[in-house]
Amino acid sequence: MGTNQRGLLPGTVDLVILQTLSEGPMHGFAVSRSIGARSRGVLELQDAALYQALHRMEKSGWIDAEWGISEKGKRAKYYRLNASGRRQLQQEAGFWRDYARAVAAILEPIVESGLEAGHQKG
């Protein structure tokens, strides 16, 4: 694990999972790999946290679960975003966009003064 890898910020776990599931039904392993791939390894979600979040969101009624057959022909539990999950995703995403924009606006002078140079290597 390199220094450029960061654990997810609290409150973003649900957002990331919901966004991933918005592409279609998947099982837990696929969700985990999809998040890893899309963040190019920057965002790491621990599997333990992922599964707890999936079950918690299933209980909240944002996602539905059903057993199905994986691409390799094995029994796997699939999760699918439902209408209420979609609403939740829009709400969370809107909040994060506003939040990120606000944080970026505050960081703007620092970026211009080149203090961020060290990070550009990655």
Added chain:
Amino acid sequence: MANPFRRAFRLDRRSAGDARSSVDEELAFHLAECVEELVAAGWSQREAEVEARRKFGDMEATRAYCTEVQTKRGREERRAMATHDSWQDLKYALRTLRRTPGYSALVVVTLAFGIAATTTIFSAMNPYLLRPLPYGDPDALVQVNQVNRVTGWDKDRFSYPQVADWAARSRAFEALGAYSYGSANLTGPQGPEQAQYSRVTANLFGEVLRAEPFLGRGFLPEEGLPGAEPVVLLGESLWRRRYNGDAAILGQTITADGVQRTVVGIMPERFNFPFGSARFWLPLTQDASGSRASMNEQIVARLNEGWTAEEARTELTGIQAELRAIYPETDGRMEGVTVTPLREALNFVWEIMSVTFAILLGAVVFVLLIACVNVASLTLARGSGRRREVAVRAAIGAPRGRLVRQLLTESLVLSVVGGALGILLSYWAVGLISPVLPEDLYRIGDIELDGTVLTFASVLTLLTPLAFGLFPALSASKVGLTEGLKEASRGSGGLATSRGRRLLVVAQVAMAVVLITGAGLMLRSMSSVQQIDLGFDAEHLVVAEIMLPAGAYPSAQERLDYVDRAVAELQRIPGVVSASASSWLPLNHETHTWQVTPSSQAGTPTEQWPLTVVNRAHPGYLETMGITLLAGRAFTALDGADGAPVVMVSRSLADRLWPGEDAVGKTLLGGADASEPVSYQVVGVVSDIQFEALGGGEIGTQLYTPTLQAAGRRYFLLARTEGTPGALIPAAREALGVADPDLPVSARPMTAVVGENLLQWSIGTVLLGIFGGGALLLATLGIYGLISYSVSQRRAEMGVRVALGASRNEIRRSVLGDGLRMTLVGLALGLVLAVALARLVASVFYGVSPFDPLTLGGVMALFLGVATVASLIPAERASRADPASVLRME
């Protein structure tokens, strides 16, 4: 990715075990995928497994968390599913029942009658037998009585000195009090009024009964002492009606029997002691030095904790033995003690009533069962018509339990509607019966549908679907798929169904037979009782009860003058043939007795002197009552205080005292207290009359003394009319108003007094008759329905038989025989059961044996007749079967 949901199977969360294995499987899948990925990247299998687990993080916490979430969800889902199913069942049931309104209405009405009958009888028993007494901790309350050695009466009373001795010596009771009762005239600006009251010891309400006035206070100990200021406690109903519910009455005085009494408190409406018509209470004079011989008081006591009634009785029997040795003349007359629970003791007719209610409750339970059987039979028939529907539902995968549940839901819907209707009917029926039941019988509260009764009715309502719906539901759901689908087109019931219905009809007939037999035996008892020769003529006779208060009539002469005046006024009424007066009234549940012996046998011990009922008769008594003078003469105006003491004796008393001799002119010794007898000369012998309650046993003996020689306070004024007694009552009141305008009068026809004696049989006859009639109707419908149904099922067979040359008569006979066979089986079972039950409660019947041939024969004829008619109609239809059309239909 292929859409996995198309191939999805149901996520299983039925149990906690399922939830755990589901979570395990999911996590195992994840680990396996990780390992596969790592192995592909060149890791060894073992290292890959370790790495996958490491990367996962806290596996156990995740497993525990996920399992808990899934278990909880499973529970919620199951609950939601059950609610959903019930709701579905209900909607489905309503839809199905609406489609068969005839069946639904019939079931609802049948159940409504069954539940109404049961609820009504239960609500009538409730205040007498069930509702708790309106006193604190009432189970510890008992009434104590002595057994009279001479009369054998086991409810004999005490004098106050005896009460005081028993209270001082006994350790069995936490508190022991006494009461007596009587009737008094209330006078004042509100007008005269006669009311019953009770005299109670000062401790009776507070310590023994633990009942308090809701206004004012109870009696103080000193108010029971001789010479205390007169006080009174009013009952709420009297206070509201007569004194307008005005609290200012406390501390003021009212006049009872001419004595001014200060009102100290008001007892609440629901308080009732010692019977419902006791309107006020006075302190019992607690004079331990008073007469030991005048035994008018009843003892009521509260058992100490740890004492049983039987232990108390043993202790009291010992105390009685000690006192018998000290006071042989008074206490020596008693030998034995009875200790009775207060509820039983306060109810004069406890034994009759508890048996009667047991019979009636049994009868209505039968009615309800018959109703259930009827509905079961209908439901069974309907179930056989629904085999196709059931088979289809089973075919598309409804488990049997679900089908049974669905069918039971239909029954439940019907029974809830029926129960609601039944409760409404019961409100109406209770309104009809409550005025019939005598008011002065001890009961707690009114006959009404209170919480207890409604709970009872609701439980009954919820139980009936099991009684009538379960068997048909099980039978209907037990359907072979192919057989059901195939057979369904003809709607045939199948052999099992028709055997089931046959059994139900037999049961119905048997239960109806029991009820009708019971009604018949009651009716025969009543007519036996009515045929009892009263010895007097109760028709055309009016009787008015009056009480002469000490205030207005202090001397014996004044009281006798009043009686003379009242009788003269009555005689003046047009249409009155004769009028007279007496001190007691036959069949009025009270007797005054003496012990008597011929003067020639004065030496025999008083214990052996025969006991006789005594009445005081005014001149004209015999002709007014319609009693025959057999020898000698009747009393005249000359048999007054200054004349020689004379008596008339009834024929059986004359035979007992002077067998084979002429009683007229003989002398006898007798009196209320046999230890101080007086000598009387017999002037007349009269016919025996029925003095004690009807049906209570042998006719007794009577002795009459002249009213003019012993003036009392209470009189029954009698007037015989040519017309109807009802028409005479207003005129009699008016006439008595002339004799004394301040005196309250209660007048009624003598036939009403006789009627009260018949009450248990008339109630029994009417109610069993109604229930039995209903049961007979239901059983008839049952026979008719089943026979018609089986005829319709056998049309093809009949057609074939006719085609093969069977005569119409043969067909008719075979169908009729079918109906009669079922009836005969039911009849036989019913009669055996009826006789067995009747022997169990033989005490309620009078002058009729449980084997009464008239009753049993009548019942047989009735049922066979009805069954014949019920079978004949379908038999006729069967015999007209047209072979051609039937065969074509096939």
